[in-house]
Amino acid sequence: MRIIHTADIHLDSKMGKLPREEAKRRRDEIVDTFKNMIDFASKEEVDAILISGDLFDTNNVSNLYQNLVKDVIISNPHILFFYLKGNHDNNSFLSCLDEIPNNLMLFDEDWTSYDLGNGIVITGIELTPDNSRVMSDSLLLEADKLNIVMLHGQESQYKSGDKAEVIAISELKNKGIDYLALGHVHARKLEALDSRGKLCYPGCLEGRGFDECGEKGFMLLDIDEDSLRITPSFVPFARRTIYELPVDVTGAKSSYDAERIIDGFISDSDLSRDSLVRLVLVGQVSMDSDIETGYLTTHFRDAFYYVEIIDNTSFSVDYDSYEFDESLKGEFVRVVKADTDLTDEEKALIIKTGIDLLRDNR
Ligand SMILES: [Mn+2]
Numbered sequence: 001m002r003i004i005h006t007a008d009i010h011l012d013s014k015m016g017k018l019p020r021e022e023a024k025r026r027r028d029e030i031v032d033t034f035k036n037m038i039d040f041a042s043k044e045e046v047d048a049i050l051i052s053g054d055l056f057d058t059n060n061v062s063n064l065y066q067n068l069v070k071d072v073i074i075s076n077p078h079i080l081f082f083y084l085k086g087n088h089d090n091n092s093f094l095s096c097l098d099e100i101p102n103n104l105m106l107f108d109e110d111w112t113s114y115d116l117g118n119g120i121v122i123t124g125i126e127l128t129p130d131n132s133r134v135m136s137d138s139l140l141l142e143a144d145k146l147n148i149v150m151l152h153g154q155e156s157q158y159k160s161g162d163k164a165e166v167i168a169i170s171e172l173k174n175k176g177i178d179y180l181a182l183g184h185v186h187a188r189k190l191e192a193l194d195s196r197g198k199l200c201y202p203g204c205l206e207g208r209g210f211d212e213c214g215e216k217g218f219m220l221l222d223i224d225e226d227s228l229r230i231t232p233s234f235v236p237f238a239r240r241t242i243y244e245l246p247v248d249v250t251g252a253k254s255s256y257d258a259e260r261i262i263d264g265f266i267s268d269s270d271l272s273r274d275s276l277v278r279l280v281l282v283g284q285v286s287m288d289s290d291i292e293t294g295y296l297t298t299h300f301r302d303a304f305y306y307v308e309i310i311d312n313t314s315f316s317v318d319y320d321s322y323e324f325d326e327s328l329k330g331e332f333v334r335v336v337k338a339d340t341d342l343t344d345e346e347k348a349l350i351i352k353t354g355i356d357l358l359r360d361n362r
Contacts, residue, residue: 001120004041004049005219005232007152007183008204009034010088011065013057017209022306029239030206031065035072037205037218037237041079046220049079050122052183052202053086053152056093066096074101081105082114084124086152086183087165107150111139118225124150127164136171143176146228147197148221152183155199169199179221179230186212190219190232200232207242210278215241240305242276245269249291249313250283258291259299266303276306284316287352315348329358 011031015023041049073081084107105114109131113123125135141147153165173194180199188203202219204212217237223230247265252258293309300307322333332354336347
């Protein structure tokens with residue numbers, strides 16, 4: 001038996017960082033990737049898809065996306081969809097359904113178990129401030145089954161506060177869980193839960209911003225029905241990948257120098273042109289360099305689907321060249337250099353700012 005574990009798809013999320021048209025296209029792409037995942041499931045004879053919360057993102061999900069999700073579930077009756085709502089989901093999707101399709105399995109604020117009949121049991125609960133602290137006490141699993149447990153929330157070692165989203169992992173150890181199918185954390189994580197089970201956040205299906213960089217996709221669980229052993233593997237599946245990469249432009253004296261360094265960086269990298277890329281310029285440049293990220297962003301805008309360039313360089317000050325400089329500039333540099341309360345970085349920034357001002361007032 002094969003099962004897909006996904007979470008945090010966040011359909012119809014705003015993606016406010018992107019320009020309007022690109023944000024809309026990204027939203028369409030994400031729902032498309034979700035549908036492609038179901039096509040994959042159908043072709044690869046996957047029996048069930050676990051959605052561990054945050055399928056949708058907002059309270060007002062567009063009819064288009066709700067209908068696409070509904071239609072794709074209804075037109076794949078051979079796949080069971082286990083949908084456990086997360087903190088970003090509400091009932092808007094479910095209330096748009098005339099009736100709950102036979103292959104859509106839901107959860108509520110008490111533990112619900114679905115016995116798939118071949119020794120495999122899927123159990124889940126939607127967390128609230130009331131049940132999150134006590135839910136582990138009422139979790140009763142049969143030790144001779146293969147137990148998959150679905151939850152949506154932030155893992156934590158121990159119980160803390162009364163926030164619904166916190167899952168005390170220590171309370172879920174030695175309960176007979178074979179695979180804890182989590183959602184909420186957008187970075188992928190697969191590790192041991194206890195001597196028997198594993199816990200996994202699959203991460204989001206597509207990155208939506210520069211805080212969701214790197215390979216994204218879903219988990220594919222291969223289950224051997226004779227031994228009831230489960231083997232999870234990650235399937236990269238995102239339409240586009242988001243990267244934030246440092247580019248060292250040390251020594252660049254001009255935007256043209258920086259441009260050539262970035263050119264070399266891009267041609268040496270194997271980044272797909274479909275990617276969303278943020279290049280962070282780092283290293284030390286001289287005070288009079290004229291590196292301008294606006295120009296560079298325009299220059300490289302066709303290199304990738306989306307590009308932004310951020311200047312994080314620091315300035316190097318050639319103190320020797322000012323040592324005998326009798327101008328106001330030279331005096332200013334020597335005074336700042338001698339100030340023992342400032343760090344080297346602060347000195348460089350003050351000198352850069354001051355010299356720019358003196359130059360403007362020439
Ligand atoms: Mn969440």
